[in-house]
Amino acid sequence: MRIALDAMGGDFAPEANVKGAMLAAEQLEEDYEILLIGKEDILKQLLKEYGYTGSAIKVVNATQVIDMGEHPTKALTQKPDSSIAVGFGMLKAGKAHAFCSTGNTGAMLVGAMFSVKAVEGILRPSIGGLVPKLNGGFGIILDVGANADCKPEVLEQFGEIGSIYAKYVLEIDNPKVGLMNLGEEEGKGTVNTQAAHQRLKVNPNINFIGNIEGRDMFNDKADVIVCDGYTGNIILKMAESIYDILHAKNMHDPFFDKFNYEAVGGSPILGINGNAVIGHGVSTPLAVCNMVLQAQKMVATNLSERFKKHTGAQ
Amino acid sequence: MRIALDAMGGDFAPEANVKGAMLAAEQLEEDYEILLIGKEDILKQLLKEYGYTGSAIKVVNATQVIDMGEHPTKALTQKPDSSIAVGFGMLKAGKAHAFCSTGNTGAMLVGAMFSVKAVEGILRPSIGGLVPKLNGGFGIILDVGANADCKPEVLEQFGEIGSIYAKYVLEIDNPKVGLMNLGEEEGKGTVNTQAAHQRLKVNPNINFIGNIEGRDMFNDKADVIVCDGYTGNIILKMAESIYDILHAKNMHDPFFDKFNYEAVGGSPILGINGNAVIGHGVSTPLAVCNMVLQAQKMVATNLSERFKKHTGAQ
DSSP states (O other): OEEEEESSOSTTTTHHHHHHHHHHHHHSOTTOEEEEEEOHHHHHHHHHHTTOOOSSEEEEEOOBOOOTTSOHHHHHHHOTTBHHHHHHHHHHTTSOSEEEESSOHHHHHHHHHHTTOBOTTOSSOEEEEEEEOTTSSEEEEEOSSSOSSOOHHHHHHHHHHHHHHHHHTSOOSSOEEEEEOSSSSTTOSOHHHHHHHHHHHHOTTSEEEEEEOGGGSSSSSOSEEEOOHHHHHHHHHHHHHHHHHHHHTTOOOHHHHTTSHHHHOEEEEESBSSEEEEEOTTOOHHHHHHHHHHHHHHHHTTHHHHHHHHHTOO | OEEEEESSOSTTTTHHHHHHHHHHHHHSOTTOEEEEEEOHHHHHHHHHHTTOOOSSEEEEEOOBOOOTTSOHHHHHHHOTTBHHHHHHHHHHTTSOSEEEESSOHHHHHHHHHHTTOBOTTOSSOEEEEEEEOTTSSEEEEEOSSSOSSOOHHHHHHHHHHHHHHHHHTSOOSSOEEEEEOSSSSTTOSOHHHHHHHHHHHHOTTSEEEEEEOGGGSSSSSOSEEEOOHHHHHHHHHHHHHHHHHHHHTTOOOHHHHTTSHHHHOOEEEESBSSEEEEOOTTOOHHHHHHHHHHHHHHHHTTHHHHHHHHHTOO
């Protein structure tokens, strides 16, 4: 199995990405390889410099780089040999089984939609955010930024998509789905969340437990937290800032340390015909490593095929 | 000046409310009185039991109580002699200059709208949440629950209302207004936040600094944080849960201790013809005390009159 890794994306690329690939290579299962995509000469030089002598990392040449601030669609069109375009090309062609990048988030989303595309029947692919839970595990919140406005049927499907991720990747049996809301009563919320509640309640494919509130984010009421991408993005970034503040104050704790983006490595794009993970722009080698390991888990559990089976697209 | 306090609302009423009133009475300015509203015999008995001998607390009889789970409109109609109905009646009649309660939030909102009503020109009164800032002060986020869905013009006005609160009550000169969003660029966000951004940008009454993100909640980018009540409610409750988790882990810090609802006491209802504060249902005597002191500050700065002046209603 081959995991393609964009070596050029992110604030600390390519150094942190190469180091992260080397860290991941030590922990990958035997039948996995990392395809390090970027400027071949630079990457080979770095691998040499860092003393890499293994065989699990292969370099794939890509001569262009999409910068963090570039317009996603324009950049992908104008830079067909960028590491992100090459990565999704390999994912589409089946030459890679997953693609991950700490680069331009918009370009990652647009790249996914233009190359492997959404699974037939999936209304809106989403980005999932991993949520540390007080019970020691993780939950997933979706969407965290791909779709700012979400219609009720989209929110309903997030419950299904998230349940598949939670079941297979997080290994949670019969995952509990909660709708993030401002009150527990089913009549509470926006027009969209009220309508979504009614749909989720009668959906036979999921274990819907009702509305949850902001205070339930980290307890074990829900494993899958459904909300629009606007709200999810704010929640996730606020949680990250809490970690940063605690860290700056030298307050450490195993639970809060999991708020650190390095611990999870990245956010999966869910509902597309392929496994893709988006990492944080400021990713360190550890974050890159954990992003690759998360991609491995998605490949090992056949995640993107699960979405196809679920919608009947396969 | 008279601050009316609902003695019967909240999980620990009337004991915590009476104790809180006594704590507040010790700290109030000389020309302030507390009108303790509830069952006269019980309240007088408690004051006696707790050894109160001062003159700043007066008991006002109200024979009925609206419970936490009751339907707001129905309860207010059926219980005209409830502590909440009596409190707003006194506020409307000018017999009290502020009213605060840790009781049924919905009944507090409906009571405000039915009695003193929204200031003419205010599209939607809102509930403000006090946000602890890393720089040592507080900011305000609105709305935190009165309006789940907010149109762009409502969000715009939240910027104005919040600025008035920040300027007078929080004593922040030329408060910075930020629109909570999923990205800093002005094209980011929901349809409503994108449109609100365009309105806020050209509003001459406020100091709009653009979009802020979840990670900016506690830094000093913005003193006034504008968002819909759905999002604000989730953010606020999540912040409270962070305090609870830290507290349970025995992790203490002056900044995070301000996440405790007890420190701020309550959330002001903004944009109505009167000063009103809603406290947490689980309020302790300290929380009740701080809610009363916040009400005093609103009275002292003539807050509700400021809204009227702003809209030209006065």
